[in-house]
Every structure is written in C-alpha cells, then in structure tokens.
Amino acid sequence: MLIPRLKSYLSLVAAVLMLSQMAVAQAEALPDFTGLVEQASPAVVNISTHQKMPDRVASNNSQMPDLDGLPPQLREFFEHNMPKNQRPPKSDRQREVQSLGSGFIISADGYVLTNNHVIDxxxxxxxxxxxxSELKAKLVGTDPRTDVAVLKIEGKDLPTVKIGNSDKLKVGEWVLAIGSPFGFDHSVTKGIVSAKGRSLPNDTYVPFIQTDVAINPGNSGGPLFNMAGEVVGINSQIFTRSGGFMGLSFAIPIDVAMDVANQLKTGGKVSRGWLGVVIQEVNKDLAESFGLDKPAGALVAQVLENGPAAKGGVQVGDVILSANGQPIVMSADLPHLVGNMKDGSKADLEVIRDGKRQTLTVTVGALPEEGQEMGASDGGSAARSSNRLGVSVVELTDEQKKTWDLKGGVVIKDVEDDSPAARIGLQSGDVITHLDNQAITSTKNFTEIAKGLPKNRSVSMRVLRDKRASFITFKLSE
Known part of the structure; x- marks a missing residue:
C-alpha cells in the first residue's frame, strides 16, 4: 500500500512543479513596460482648452443620447464621436467650455502634436x-482632414519622444498609450495592434491603426508607443455604442502625422494629391457585373470635369486595381496612396474597362479646399418611357447635361410600387447614366437595354443623386 501512495504523491509533486514552471515561463514572456514608461512619460503633456460655445437646446429626437448630466469635456468628446444626425442642435446662447486632451513634445524647442478636435x-x-508647470500654447496649424494639430510652447531642452516608423508596425505587436483619460495625467494603458490601414467614415486620408488599447475621453491626441519606446501613432478615436471604451481604438499613423506636422510648420497648410474622381467599394455583386474574379479595387462612380483623372482618360465604370504598382485592395487604399503624391507627379493607374486591363498615366493635381470638389445639380423634363424595371424615365435637358457634366442619361420621373426599381431604392429625380455596363443615351436606349437585361445575374446601374454618383447592383428574377 505504501508504494502506490508514494508514486501518487510523487506524481502530484511533479505536476505542481510543472505548473509552477509554466507560470514562471508565462510571466517571463509578458512584456515589462516600466522602463518604457519612465523614459517616455516626461514628453507626454496634458492639454486643456477654454472656449465660448453656443449652449445646447432641447430636442425631440428620441435617438439622441442625453448628455446634459455629463461634465463639459466629456460631453464634447462624446459629441465628436457621435453621428452628425444625432448631435444636439445649438442655440445662440453662449457658455464657457473647458475640454481636456493629451499631446506629446516632438522637439526640444517646444513643438507639440495633438488632435485637431482637442483644440478646435x-x-x-x-x-x-x-x-x-503650465504654459500657454500657440496654435501653429491644423489639418481637419487628418485630425492633426501642431502647437508651440516656449521652452528649451524640453523632453521629447522618439519618433518611430508606423509602416513597420505589425498586427499582434504590443503597444502602449500614455494620456490623460478623464483628466488623470500620465495614465498608462496597453494592448496589441488589432489591424492596420483601417478606413473610417469621413476620414478618407488616414489609414488608421486599430488597437485594443483602452482609450477614453482625455486620451485623444496622446502618443501610442511600440515596445522600443517609439511613437507609432496618435490616439484619435474610439468605436463605441455606450460612450466609453469597447475594445476598439484608432490611432493616426505617426508617418502621416509627421508629414502633416512638417507641412504645417513650414507652409502653414497641407498639400495632397488629387485625382478628381468619386469612388466606391467593389462588392461581390459589382465584381461579378464587371467581370472581376473577386471584389477588389476602386470603382469610379464619377469623374469630375477638367480634373486630373478626366484629363488622363479615366472613365466612369473603370475599376482602378493599382496605383504606381501598389495594389488597391479596398477602395479607401486609393485616396491614401494618391494623397501622399505631390501636385504634378505622375500616377500609373491599372484599370479594368470593358473586361480588359489597361494602364492610364494621370498627372496628379492638388486637392481643392473642402466643398469645392463637386459640382451642382437640378431637375429635368421631356418625353416618357416605361420599362420592365418599373420606372418611368424622361430625357435630360441640355441645361441638366451641362450642369451635371453629362453626355447622356435619363431622369426617373416615377417609380412603381413593389417594382424591382422600388426594391433597390430608386427614387424620383435619380439620374441613371449607365445600365448593365452600357452608357444610357436616351429613354429609347434605356428601354432597349432594360428589356434585354439577364435574369438571375448581378447587373450594375450607375445612379446620380444629390450631386453624388454611385453604382448599385440588382438581380431580376423575371
């Protein structure tokens, strides 16, 4: 009896030793951030602002969150991350507002980087x-398109961060944030890089770094470090349904931020390359309708008159697959690539048109000021035509063609209830310029193409609505 018990005891001891060794190994494998924090923290700053803003007025929007009970800086933060249609309206009354954010010193003579929305x-x-110690800062310049701002404080031999290379950052790599969430200075949070090159709505020119680092109000504008203690990003946004951190944070790559900062310091503004096209994502149905093996590239939904793309021969319906040899996997890749090009530089665009690949060389232009990229639009009239899609269409007038810079197309006059057109969301006033990859020249032409549409196959249609053009797809069952 003694020997079996002894064997059992020894087995238990061995198991305990093995678990202990595993725990030690796991502890040794976890990163130690202490040295990084000691080295980098002195260059991280807290930023507070004062401004007079219109007071909020009541709204009957039931979807609008109630922010009245929050401190002013939290209310401003949540409104920044809130969809525009849910933001509270403003009145003419004035109130004094304080906001908090973070930043970091990039030069010993006092240049500071932060987010534009922190100091806007x-x-x-x-x-x-x-x-x-507290110092008044001078605003050197801002770039709302990337949400970057450069400040200047008076000082000598100030502590500075080390600038890294965000291009070398790898998904799964450990990263660390230092900032002032809720006003708690020099708070440290850590996580990993979840993804790179993320595109967010209304942020066309920033390929965001996605992390699971805990970011909260007050972290905005603070640095994101790699394990070498180098800044690889500026913490800028969070994805949230509750107003707080939910595991998705987004940082502006430091390569993008430093390019913006250098342009603001030297010229006071930021120059970007521009093609003059409106693009959209290529989904599975669009890929099928354009004869692509898989969804990829940027579909040209609109070419702006006299823009660089128009002069370079780019046409509506082209799918741009690469720019200067760099593949366009998602449509958002194109603005990132072109935005980094200089005015006057050449861009070789590989496109697929009518099922065939070709290369177009476009001279890149300078991105216009916001709101100046698009033209205007207005209504239309003429003879009617009906078709199997369930819409009545009319010819475009010469004035409409000139206004919209169109050579052809038809205007939807009526949409029948429960018709294929109604089910895909077409509305009266929409302009149809292409159907099944064919340009529409008249109501008669439109009816003929609609009559020959295939069944149970993805068909593309280009629609112009509210100054914007886009391709949609649909399938006809009969």
Missing part, C-alpha cells in the same frame, strides 16, 4: 508638463 475652436490652449 479654442480661445486659449494650456499645456501642462510632467512637472505640473
């Missing part, structure tokens, strides 16, 4: 250093 509209900007 501020009447006064205060930078608090790690020794708790």
């Amino acid at each position: 509209g501020a009447d006064e900007i205060i930078v608090r250093l790690s020794d708790r």
Whole structure:
C-alpha cells in the first residue's frame, strides 16, 4: 500500500512543479513596460482648452443620447464621436467650455502634436508638463482632414519622444498609450495592434491603426508607443455604442502625422494629391457585373470635369486595381496612396474597362479646399418611357447635361410600387447614366437595354443623386 501512495504523491509533486514552471515561463514572456514608461512619460503633456460655445437646446429626437448630466469635456468628446444626425442642435446662447486632451513634445524647442478636435475652436490652449508647470500654447496649424494639430510652447531642452516608423508596425505587436483619460495625467494603458490601414467614415486620408488599447475621453491626441519606446501613432478615436471604451481604438499613423506636422510648420497648410474622381467599394455583386474574379479595387462612380483623372482618360465604370504598382485592395487604399503624391507627379493607374486591363498615366493635381470638389445639380423634363424595371424615365435637358457634366442619361420621373426599381431604392429625380455596363443615351436606349437585361445575374446601374454618383447592383428574377 505504501508504494502506490508514494508514486501518487510523487506524481502530484511533479505536476505542481510543472505548473509552477509554466507560470514562471508565462510571466517571463509578458512584456515589462516600466522602463518604457519612465523614459517616455516626461514628453507626454496634458492639454486643456477654454472656449465660448453656443449652449445646447432641447430636442425631440428620441435617438439622441442625453448628455446634459455629463461634465463639459466629456460631453464634447462624446459629441465628436457621435453621428452628425444625432448631435444636439445649438442655440445662440453662449457658455464657457473647458475640454481636456493629451499631446506629446516632438522637439526640444517646444513643438507639440495633438488632435485637431482637442483644440478646435479654442480661445486659449494650456499645456501642462510632467512637472505640473503650465504654459500657454500657440496654435501653429491644423489639418481637419487628418485630425492633426501642431502647437508651440516656449521652452528649451524640453523632453521629447522618439519618433518611430508606423509602416513597420505589425498586427499582434504590443503597444502602449500614455494620456490623460478623464483628466488623470500620465495614465498608462496597453494592448496589441488589432489591424492596420483601417478606413473610417469621413476620414478618407488616414489609414488608421486599430488597437485594443483602452482609450477614453482625455486620451485623444496622446502618443501610442511600440515596445522600443517609439511613437507609432496618435490616439484619435474610439468605436463605441455606450460612450466609453469597447475594445476598439484608432490611432493616426505617426508617418502621416509627421508629414502633416512638417507641412504645417513650414507652409502653414497641407498639400495632397488629387485625382478628381468619386469612388466606391467593389462588392461581390459589382465584381461579378464587371467581370472581376473577386471584389477588389476602386470603382469610379464619377469623374469630375477638367480634373486630373478626366484629363488622363479615366472613365466612369473603370475599376482602378493599382496605383504606381501598389495594389488597391479596398477602395479607401486609393485616396491614401494618391494623397501622399505631390501636385504634378505622375500616377500609373491599372484599370479594368470593358473586361480588359489597361494602364492610364494621370498627372496628379492638388486637392481643392473642402466643398469645392463637386459640382451642382437640378431637375429635368421631356418625353416618357416605361420599362420592365418599373420606372418611368424622361430625357435630360441640355441645361441638366451641362450642369451635371453629362453626355447622356435619363431622369426617373416615377417609380412603381413593389417594382424591382422600388426594391433597390430608386427614387424620383435619380439620374441613371449607365445600365448593365452600357452608357444610357436616351429613354429609347434605356428601354432597349432594360428589356434585354439577364435574369438571375448581378447587373450594375450607375445612379446620380444629390450631386453624388454611385453604382448599385440588382438581380431580376423575371
């Protein structure tokens, strides 16, 4: 009896030793952030602003979150991350608002990087250093398109961060954020890189770094470090349904931010390359309708008159597959690539047109000021035509063609209830310029093409609505 018990005891001891060794190995494998924090923290600053803003008025929008009970800086943060149609309306009453954010010093003579939304509209900007001294900051310049701002404080031999290379960052790599969430200075949070090159709505020119680092109000504008203690990003946004951190944070790549900062410091503004096209994502149905093996590239939904793309021969319906040899996997890849090009530089675009690949060389232009890229639009009239899609269409007038810069197309006059057109969301006033990869020249031409549409296959249609063009797809069952 003694020997079996002894064997059992020894087995238990061995198992305990093995678990202990595994625990030690796991502990040794976890990163130690202490040295990084000691080295980098002195260059991280707290940013507070003061501004006069219109007071909020009541709204009967039931989808609008109730923000009245929040401190002012949290209310401003949540409104920034809220869809525009859910933001509270403003009145003419004025109130004093304080907001909090973070930033970091990039030069010993006092240049500071932060987010544009942290200091946007501020009447006064205060930078608090790690020794708790406070300095008034001068706004050097901002770039709302990338949400980057450059500040200047007076000082000598100030502590600075080390600037890294965000292109070398790898998914799964450990990263660390230092900032002032809820005003708690120099708070440290860690996580990993979840993805790279993320595109967010209304942020066309930033290929965001996605992380699971805990970011909260006050972290905006603070640095994201790699394990070498180098800044690889500026913490900018979170994805949230609750107003707080939910595991998805987004940082502006430091390569993008530094390029913007250098242009703001030297010229006071940021120049970007521009093609003059409106593009959209290529989904599975669109890929099938354009004869692509898989969804990829940027579909040209609109070519702006006298823009660089128009002069270079780009046409509506082209799918841009690469730019200067760099593949366009998602449509958002194209603005990132072209935006980094200089005015006057050449862009070799590989496109697929009518099922055939070809290369177009376009001279890149300079991105116009916001709101100047698109033209205007208005209504239409003429003879009617009906078709199997369930719409009545009319000819475009010469004035409409000139206004919209169109050579052809038809205007939808009526949409029948429960028709194929109604089911895909077509509306009266929409302009149809292409159907089944064919340009529409008249109501008669439209009816003929609609009559010959295939059944149970994805068909593309280009629609112009509210100054914007896009391709949609549908299938006819009969």
